[in-house]
Amino acid sequence: MAAPAPLLADEDPSFAELLALRPQLTMHAHDGLTLEDVPLARVAREAGTPSWVYSAATLRRRYHALRGALADAQLPAEVHFAVKANPNLAVLRTLAKEGAGADIVSEGELRLALAAGIAPSHVVFSGVGKSLAELRFALSRGVGQINAESAEEVAMISAVATALNVTARVALRVNPDVDPRTHAKITTGKSENKFGVPILDAPALYARMVATPGIAAVGVATHIGSQITSGMSAYSAAYRALAELVRELRAQSLPVEVVDCGGGLGIPYRDEPAPSPAALAGAIKAALGNSGAKLMVEPGRWIAGPAGVLLASVILQKRTGMRRFVILDAAMNDLVRPAMYEAWHGIIPVSPGDYAAPVSPCDVVGPVCETGDTFARNRGLPPLEPGSLVAFLDAGAYGAAMSSTYNARPLAAEVLVDGDRLAVVRARQTQEALLAGQSVPDWLT
Numbered sequence: 193m194a195a196p197a198p199l200l201a202d203e204d205p206s207f208a209e210l211l212a213l214r215p216q217l218t219m220h221a222h223d224g225l226t227l228e229d230v231p232l233a234r235v236a237r238e239a240g241t242p243s244w245v246y247s248a249a250t251l252r253r254r255y256h257a258l259r260g261a262l263a264d265a266q267l268p269a270e271v272h273f274a275v276k277a278n279p280n281l282a283v284l285r286t287l288a289k290e291g292a293g294a295d296i297v298s299e300g301e302l303r304l305a306l307a308a309g310i311a312p313s314h315v316v317f318s319g320v321g322k323s324l325a326e327l328r329f330a331l332s333r334g335v336g337q338i339n340a341e342s343a344e345e346v347a348m349i350s351a352v353a354t355a356l357n358v359t360a361r362v363a364l365r366v367n368p369d370v371d372p373r374t375h376a377k378i379t380t381g382k383s384e385n386k387f388g389v390p391i392l393d394a395p396a397l398y399a400r401m402v403a404t405p406g407i408a409a410v411g412v413a414t415h416i417g418s419q420i421t422s423g424m425s426a427y428s429a430a431y432r433a434l435a436e437l438v439r440e441l442r443a444q445s446l447p448v449e450v451v452d453c454g455g456g457l458g459i460p461y462r463d464e465p466a467p468s469p470a471a472l473a474g475a476i477k478a479a480l481g482n483s484g485a486k487l488m489v490e491p492g493r494w495i496a497g498p499a500g501v502l503l504a505s506v507i508l509q510k511r512t513g514m515r516r517f518v519i520l521d522a523a524m525n526d527l528v529r530p531a532m533y534e535a536w537h538g539i540i541p542v543s544p545g546d547y548a549a550p551v552s553p554c555d556v557v558g559p560v561c562e563t564g565d566t567f568a569r570n571r572g573l574p575p576l577e578p579g580s581l582v583a584f585l586d587a588g589a590y591g592a593a594m595s596s597t598y599n600a601r602p603l604a605a606e607v608l609v610d611g612d613r614l615a616v617v618r619a620r621q622t623q624e625a626l627l628a629g630q631s632v633p634d635w636l637t
Contacts, residue, residue, distance in 0.1 A: 203462075204462070204571065204572060205462060205463045205538070207219075207540050207541070207547055209463060210463070210538040210540060210585060211540070213460065213463060214498060214585065214586075216228055216247050216249065216250045216498065216499070217501075217540075217583075217585070219544060219547055220544065221544055222544070223544075224542045224543050224544045224547070224581075225540060225541070225542040225547070225581075225583055227245055227247050227501060227609055228247050228248075228249050228250070228609050228610070228611060228612075229609075229611050229612040230245075230609040230612060230613075230614050232245065232501070232503055232542045232581065232583055233542055233543075233581060234614065235503055235607055235609075235614060236503060236505065236542075236581055238614065238616075239605045239607050239614075239616050239620070240605060240620060241503050241504050241505040241521055241522070241581070241604075242502060242503060242504045242505075242520075242521055242522035242526050242604040242605075243502075243503045243604055243605040243606070243607055243620075244280075244500055244501075244502055244503075244587065244588075244591060244592045244604055244605070244606045244607065245500060245501050245502075245503055245583075245606075245607045245608075245609060246278075246280065246282075246283055246496075246499050246500045246588055246606070246607065246608050246609070246617075247499045247500070247588075247609055247610075248286045248499075248608055248609065248610035249610065249611065250498060250499035250588075251283060251286050251287055251495060251496065251499045252286065252287075252290055254494065254495045254498065254499065255271065255273075255287055255290050255292055255495050256290065257469055258271060258469045258489070258491060258494065258495065259271055259291075260469075261468070261469035261470045261472070261473040262469075262473050262476075262487075262489070264470070264473065265470075265473035265474060265476070265477045265481070266477075266481075267473060267476060267477055267481060267487055268486055268487060269453075269476070269486075269487040269488065269489055270293055270314075270486070270487070270488050270489075271291075271292055271293065271488075271489055271490075271491065272292065272293035272294055272295040272314070272315070272316050272488060272489070272490045273287050273292045273293070273294055273295065273490070273491065273492060273495060273496075274295045274455050274490050274491060274492025274493075275294050275295065275296050275297075275301040275304060275305060275492075276296075276297055276301065276492060276590075276593060277492025277493050277495075277496050277497075277589040277590055277593060278492070278496040278500070278588055278589055278590075278591075278592065278593055279300075279301060279304050279593055280592065280606050280608075280617060280618060281304060281307060281308055281617065281618075282606075282608045282615070282617035283496065283499075283588075283608070283617075284304060284305060284307075284308035284310070285308040285309060286608070286610075287308075287495070288305075288308045288309045288310045289309070292310070293310060293311075293314035293315060293316070293336075294308075294310045294314065294315045294316070295315075295316045295318055295455070295490035295492075296315055296316070296317055296318070296319075297317070297318050297319035298319065298326065299325070299326040299329050299330070302315060302317065302326075302329065302330055302333065302335065306333065311336075312333045312334040312335050312336060313334060313335075313336040314336055315335050315336050315337075316335075316336065316337045316338075316339060316452065316488065316490065317330050317335050317337070317338045317339065318339045318365070318413075318415070318490070319339075319341070320341045320342075322338075322345065322348070324348060324351075324352060327348060327349055327352045328352050328356065331349075331352055331353055331356055331358050331360055332356060332358075336361060337361050337362070337363055337410065337450065337452075338360055338361065338362050338363070339362075339363050339364075339365045339413045339452060340362050340363070340364055340365065340401075341365045341389065342389060343389075343397055343400075346362070346364075346397070346400070346401055346404060346407065347404075349362055349406070349407060350404045350405055350406045350407050351406075352406075353405075353406030353407065354405050354406040358406070359406060359407070359408050360406060360407050360408065361408050361410045362401060362407050362408065362409055362410065363409075363410055363411045363412055363413045363450055363452055364389060364394055364397060364398050364401060364409070364411075364412050364413065365389065365412075365413040365414060365415070365452075366389050366390075366391045366394045366412055366413070366414055366433075366434070366437065367389060367390055367391060367414070368391050368414055368416065368429070368430045368433040368434070391433055391437060394412065394437055395437070395440055395441060395444065398412070398441055398446060399444065399446060402446055402447070409446070409447065410447070410448075410449050410450045411448050411449055411450030411451055411452065411485060411486075412434060412437055412438065412441075412448065412450075412451055412452070413450075413451070413452030413453075413454065413488075414430055414433075414434055414452070414453065414454050415454030415455060415456065415490070416430050416454065416456060417456050419456070419458040419459070419493060420456045420457060420458045420467070421458035421459075421460070421464060421465070421466045421467065424467055424471050424472070424474070424475040427472065427475045427476075428475045428478065428479065431453065431475055431476055431478075431479035431480055432479045434451055434453075434479065434480065435479045435480050435483060438451060438480075438483055438485065448483075448485060449485055449486060450485055450486050450487075450488065451480055451483060451485040451486075451487055451488070452487075452488040452490070453476055453480070453487060453488060453489050453490075454489070454490055455489060455490040455491045455492055455493075455494075456493075457469070457472055457491055457493070457494040458493070458494070459493055459494055459497045459498060459586060461535065461536050461537060461538070461585075461586050462536050462538070469494070472489075476489075492589055493589040493590065495589075496588040496589040497586045497587075497588050497589035497590075498585075498586050498588065499588040500586075500587045500588020500589070500591060501583040501584060501585055501586075501587050501588075502522055502526065502527050502583070502584040502587040502591060502604075503542070503581060503582075503583055504520040504521055504522035504581070504582055504583075504584065505520065505521045505578075505579055505580065505581055505582075506518060506519070506520060506521075506576045506577065506578055506579060506580040506581075506582070507519045507520060507521055507559065507578060508578050509554075509575070509576060509578075515554075515555060516552065516553065516554040516555070517554065517555050517557055518554045518555070518556050518557070518573060518576055519557055519558070519559060520556065520557070520558055520559075520567075520582065521558075521559070522558055522567075522584070522604070523558025523559055523560040523565050523598075523599070523601060524558055524560050524562060524564060524565040524566075524598070525558075525560060525595060525596045525597065525598040525599060525601050526558075526591075526592075526595050526601075526604050527567070527584060527587060527591050527595070528594050528595070528596075529590060529591070529594070530566065530567050530568070531562075531564040531565065531566070532594075536568075537567065537568075537584045537585055537586060537587060538584070538585035538586065539556060539567065539568060539571060539573065539582050539583070539584055539585070540582065540583050540585065541573065541574060541576065541580065541581070541582055542580075542581035542582060542583055543580060543581065546574050546576060546580055547574075549574035549575065550574060551572035551573055551574050552572065552573075552574075552575075553570040553571065553572060554570075554571060554572075554573050555568065555569050555570070555571070556568040556571055556573070556582075559599075560598060560599050560601070561599060567584070592604070592606055592618075597621070597626060600626055602620060602621035602622060602623060602625070602626055603618075603620070603621040604620060604621075605618060605619060605620040606618035
């Protein structure tokens with residue numbers, strides 16, 4: 193007897209429901225799915241597929257929404273965009289022109305931030321494993337703050353700063369052992385995670401930092417995870433712990449001028465509730481509003497995620513028994529989040545005809561030689577002919593940044609739209625570029 197046909201996932205929102213929550217996207221009767229004022233079909237014609245497409249207007253809108261929430265809460269807070277979420281130079285330049293700083297975790301990200309016009313004094317260098325070479329580069333460029341994550345790293349910073357005859361502004365990152373109830377691979381503030389110093393050990397280490405040559409101990413920092421959508425309880429617990437630490441340090445007459453609150457604010461990829469910037473500002477204000485310290489936040493996904501889509505073309509459809517497979521020219525090497533995190537992304541047809549057609553269950557997959565190269569199972573999509581376009585929603589963060597050339601597939605193009613303007617801001621990698629830099633040793637020729 194034939195296996196029963198797969199059923200649609202009843203909880204999945206419709207195309208219309210997905211668009212209703214994403215004002216940057218509209219479905220036009222003639223032009224089809226449009227990001228701001230640029231039809232995605234035009235992007236496909238001019239840049240090809242797969243392509244990442246970012247909305248400058250959305251980046252600006254979301255950055256100012258966060259800044260506005262902090263200002264409304266009367267918090268003296270700086271916003272540093274987490275470059276790891278989207279390191280595209282045009283994206284960084286768009287945010288830099290609005291006043292954003294940068295949160296970086298490598299020399300490469302620092303170079304990008306500087307190239308985008310972000311002042312080195314407006315850069316925070318985070319990360320658990322900064323090399324001596326990276327520290328030398330950062331301090332020689334006058335980076336504004338380094339978040340140290342261990343006693344060993346404090347010693348490294350001191351040695352580099354002393355050799356360069358500079359003073360490094362250093363905040364101590366603490367691990368408050370708070371569970372943010374997000375995916376296990378992106379929690380960063382639990383005791384078993386590699387990040388930060390146990391908060392109980394922080395006072396003694398901070399006191400040693402104050403007396404360490406080459407270092408100006410400026411404050412404390414934390415970051416408890418990414419894609420936090422479970423409410424403010426984890427943030428509140430972490431910030432209360434920070435506030436208590438600040439009081440303890442000051443009681444010992446130790447200087448604390450900065451409290452770095454980290455990032456991690458989640459977004460709704462489906463239609464799930466997610467906390468607002470106002471809620472985050474409220475949690476910060478409740479715990480740290482009277483600290484007298486300069487506050488910092490480091491959002492990445494919240495700003496960039498909804499600003500981007502991954503545009504892909506259908507290669508073919510195939511049926512195996514009762515299953516329908518829609519095979520795209522995008523793959524897990526482009527968007528790895530579904531394979532790595534079991535992440536859900538909305539997938540919407542670009543053509544107005546496809547958008548309005550009846551849907552049936554299908555598995556949406558890429559051409560990579562891995563069963564894990566699956567974007568969605570039993571997702572409702574219409575019949576899609578070869579060449580039909582689809583858009584993956586909320587792909588502006590941890591999309592292109594995590595892509596690879598697995599299966600010798602060139603990196604996709606990146607496109608910025610601004611109003612009705614369109615520019616390719618990272619050219620599609622060529623097949624020749626894939627070979628560049630490789631060589632065969634003499635004994636094999």
